[in-house]
Structures are given as structure tokens and as C-alpha cells.
Amino acid sequence: MRSFEAKKLTTIKFGKHKNKTLSQVLFSDPDWFYWAIENEIFKNKSAYYDEAKELNYKSRRIRIPSKNDRPQFVRYVFSDNGFYEFYFSYHGNNFVLDMSVPYRQAYYYKLGYKNFIYCLKKYILKDENIRMTKERCEDFFNDNQNFELDLDCFFHPKM
Secondary structure (H helix, E strand, O other), rough: OOOOOOOOOEEEEOOOOOOOOOOHHHHHHHHHHHHHHHHHOOOOOHHHHHHHHHHHHOOEEEEOOOOEEEOOEEEEEEEOEEEEEEEEOOOOOOOEOOOHHHHHHHHOOOHHHHHHHHHHHHHHHOOOOOOOOOOHHHHHOOOHHHHOOOOOOOOOOOO
16 A cells, blocks of 8 residues: 655646645646646656656545445546536445546546536535635645555556
């Protein structure tokens, strides 16, 4: 099982997300984060590379809460235009929530991610109206209890 230490995240010093942390970008513009991963934007930027690699790993392995002591699975619902929402059920084969799914289904589908983040806040954070401040974003990604970190045999994301 991988282990990650809680840490203060690096602030981006370039581009359209200047002055945000990568964890904030994952909640405000995940399309851009996965585009940057896919295009190796962080590869030659040592200040961001390890952090981006860790966040990429974690964001694809969000732990799904159990209900009534029974495991739940995630089901993704897609519209004609791409990703729309997700929900949990007792049947299925997706046992982690993967934030990269909308990006992989429909490139630059902002409405899909808006719905995805709404569902993530509602079902994982238990408050669909919560404002994702810098501190809340950092707290979420620094808490290893939010992730299934021993899934190397199932996932091989780029980086």
C-alpha cells in the first residue's frame, strides 16, 4: 500500500490557474488537470511533478462510503453529450470513484464536471453546497482515509 504524508500543497505560478494549488484545480477545473497530466505539463517542472503525480493517483481512487455495513459501487450515468452524474448502488464493479472519468468520456465537457463535482460534494463530502476553499481541498487530498491506495494492480494512469 502506498503511503502519502500530509503536506501543504504548492501554489501554481503559471498559466490560467496561477495562485491556486493543484488540489484546488481538481475541484474547480479537473479537465485542465487531466489535460495537463496527459500532455506532461508538469514533467519538467520539478516543483509540481511529484505533487501532480500523487494527486493524479489519489483522484482516481476515491473511497466510496459503505452503507449499512455493505460495500457500495459507483455507477456513472452518461448523457448524449458525455458524463452527467454518478450514484452509488450495491451492485456493480467500480469500487472507487475516479475523477478522471468525465475527461476520458468527453474532452472539455464543463457541464459534466460541474455535475460530477456536485455529486462528489453531495455523496463523499456529505454537503453539495460546501465551498471548496484552498484549505478544504488540501484537507481532502491530505486525508488518506479518503482513498483506496493499494490498487496498483488495477490502475496504471499516465505519470
